[in-house]
Amino acid sequence: MSLLTRTEQALITYFEQAVGVGAPPRLVAAMRHAVFSGGARIRPQLCMAVATACGDDAPALTNAAAVSLELMHCASLVHDDMPAFDNADTRRGRPSVHKAHGEALALLAGDGLIVLAYRVMLLAGAQHSNRLWALMDNLTQGVGLPDGIVAGQAWECENSADLGQYQRAKTGALFVSATRAGALSCGQSPEPWAGLGAYLGEAYQVADDIRDVIADAAVLGKPVGQDALLARPSSAQALGLEGAIAHFDHLIDQAAESIPACTNRELLRQLVQREAVRLVPKDMCQGYLQAHATPLSGRANAAH
Amino acid sequence: MSLLTRTEQALITYFEQAVGVGAPPRLVAAMRHAVFSGGARIRPQLCMAVATACGDDAPALTNAAAVSLELMHCASLVHDDMPAFDNADTRRGRPSVHKAHGEALALLAGDGLIVLAYRVMLLAGAQHSNRLWALMDNLTQGVGLPDGIVAGQAWECENSADLGQYQRAKTGALFVSATRAGALSCGQSPEPWAGLGAYLGEAYQVADDIRDVIADAAVLGKPVGQDALLARPSSAQALGLEGAIAHFDHLIDQAAESIPACTNRELLRQLVQREAVRLVPKDMCQGYLQAHATPLSGRANAAH
Numbered sequence: 001m002s003l004l005t006r007t008e009q010a011l012i013t014y015f016e017q018a019v020g021v022g023a024p025p026r027l028v029a030a031m032r033h034a035v036f037s038g039g040a041r042i043r044p045q046l047c048m049a050v051a052t053a054c055g056d057d058a059p060a061l062t063n064a065a066a067v068s069l070e071l072m073h074c075a076s077l078v079h080d081d082m083p084a085f086d087n088a089d090t091r092r093g094r095p096s097v098h099k100a101h102g103e104a105l106a107l108l109a110g111d112g113l114i115v116l117a118y119r120v121m122l123l124a125g126a127q128h129s130n131r132l133w134a135l136m137d138n139l140t141q142g143v144g145l146p147d148g149i150v151a152g153q154a155w156e157c158e159n160s161a162d163l164g165q166y167q168r169a170k171t172g173a174l175f176v177s178a179t180r181a182g183a184l185s186c187g188q189s190p191e192p193w194a195g196l197g198a199y200l201g202e203a204y205q206v207a208d209d210i211r212d213v214i215a216d217a218a219v220l221g222k223p224v225g226q227d228a229l230l231a232r233p234s235s236a237q238a239l240g241l242e243g244a245i246a247h248f249d250h251l252i253d254q255a256a257e258s259i260p261a262c263t264n265r266e267l268l269r270q271l272v273q274r275e276a277v278r279l280v281p282k283d284m285c286q287g288y289l290q291a292h293a294t295p296l297s298g299r300a301n302a303a304h
Numbered sequence: 305m306s307l308l309t310r311t312e313q314a315l316i317t318y319f320e321q322a323v324g325v326g327a328p329p330r331l332v333a334a335m336r337h338a339v340f341s342g343g344a345r346i347r348p349q350l351c352m353a354v355a356t357a358c359g360d361d362a363p364a365l366t367n368a369a370a371v372s373l374e375l376m377h378c379a380s381l382v383h384d385d386m387p388a389f390d391n392a393d394t395r396r397g398r399p400s401v402h403k404a405h406g407e408a409l410a411l412l413a414g415d416g417l418i419v420l421a422y423r424v425m426l427l428a429g430a431q432h433s434n435r436l437w438a439l440m441d442n443l444t445q446g447v448g449l450p451d452g453i454v455a456g457q458a459w460e461c462e463n464s465a466d467l468g469q470y471q472r473a474k475t476g477a478l479f480v481s482a483t484r485a486g487a488l489s490c491g492q493s494p495e496p497w498a499g500l501g502a503y504l505g506e507a508y509q510v511a512d513d514i515r516d517v518i519a520d521a522a523v524l525g526k527p528v529g530q531d532a533l534l535a536r537p538s539s540a541q542a543l544g545l546e547g548a549i550a551h552f553d554h555l556i557d558q559a560a561e562s563i564p565a566c567t568n569r570e571l572l573r574q575l576v577q578r579e580a581v582r583l584v585p586k587d588m589c590q591g592y593l594q595a596h597a598t599p600l601s602g603r604a605n606a607a608h
Contacts, residue, residue: 018448018449019449019450020449020450020451021450022450022451023449023450023451023455023458024455024458024459024461024462024465025462026458026461026462027449027454027455027458027461028449031449075415079411079412079415082411083407084406084407084408084410084411085408085411102388102461103387103388104388104389104460104461105458105461106388107383107386107388107389107411108383108454108457108458108461110415111379111383111414111415111418111454112448112449112454112455112458114415114418114419115418115444115447115448115449115452115454116448116449118422118440118444118448119444119448122437122440122441122444125437126437129433129434129436129437130433132433132437133426133429133430133433133436136422136426136440137426140419140422140423140426143419144322144416144419144420144422144423145322145323145324145327145331145332145335145416145419145420145423146323146324146325146326146327147324147326147327148419150331150412150415150416150419151327151328151331151416153412154327154328154330154331154409154412154416155328156408157328157330157331157406157408157409157412158328158329158330161328
């Protein structure tokens, strides 16, 4: 079974179990919309991939850890899309949750998903109390204060923010949680896996910044040009588009190098490289640079 | 030390510890505003009172459980006050969080407080893994789906809702969590204490409905007349004001009766009765009923 299939099956199973019976149907519909809308499921797959490398001796716990990471990610997307932040009408090519279900239910769906993530861990972890404590602590660090994704989003509300700190918190933190969770769900030390999460998380944020500049909305499934419009910290703004692409490539190399010795190291390295191609399609970058070439842009001219 | 003093000290200690160092300062300020604004601290005090009746052999764990309940309550108030819901400009006589800090930070402050509540439990519970699991599960049930306060709030978004189910979820659930947490933090069975939380929680919701009709905004510290304005389910709408007052009195009696045999049963009964007087001041009810007397209102006429 592919990791994506395993992720989708675990999401369906744990979502139903954790939501329970008798909840307000519109709230459940909004939460379902947030979770089952064709996400790439990178974080849970990363967790499962690391768990596989670590022996995966408690697969139900691994699945719960993977699901809880994805639920937290979905919660953050629902709240980030709301008018108070990005005011995005679309997400993954569909109406965003607040567009489809209204702001009140979007607000509650995000809250409900955060709590649901913990509930999923509690459902699976009763028989692994030590691992459970570590996994919940790890999840909480990836989401909360001082360095998790909630803090990352909040840096957008400050007058000034360090770009690296912002990116590490906004995206990197939950990637670090994901790789660490894979090891923790097997009762192993998470530290050797933190680097992979950190490099990959930063690479994703840089890729997001790049795509916000080069992609069109139809391909991306959400509005583009938002970073400049909303004056958000962005690698593409700070380094220029070519600088951001070079930085992305470097981060992917570092991510691949950081993978510790394990039986499926080569498989994991390939997975990282495949993701890089998917995230920042080089032909799209070239096309954009050629179309926007100026005499000041050495690399763009060289590409002609 | 009074339970209120113990609560305030525990809140200060755990808030600082759980927020950590380096979080975005405006987010921390918004969260601080939400938590340290003179709340009545009923839920944490209730938790501590039950723990005292159960021996309170792990007071740091009791404190953490009490704090986590209050943080969840504060999170729900921040989000409930936002324009998508009550659009309340004031809370406890001060500007609401979104009025003082903006909608974006109010949204994140609520999210941050939910996660902080779990972090507080994790900080305190590492040495009590069995109790910790039960306490976190109990907290999660009080907040999440299908019957917690997030679900309760979501019933307001349905076309129709059962008044009892709505009230049990919106307010009752976290009160039940509070009394149960007091027992669980001592490693004791929570079931004998669930009734107290349920009756008291329902009484609080009815009291809220009553005060929404009779109080003026200056006394209440938040806008009044909101239930009718927002067409929310309300005891005062469903039963009439006098019916709601009689229902409140009955619930308080049931709460007092439900307290199981313990060394400080009489003290707990007095605490419940004192809260009843504070919640629904009878002279204010009489004054309102006299001022709004109509020939159809027997009790109001009899009071003349």
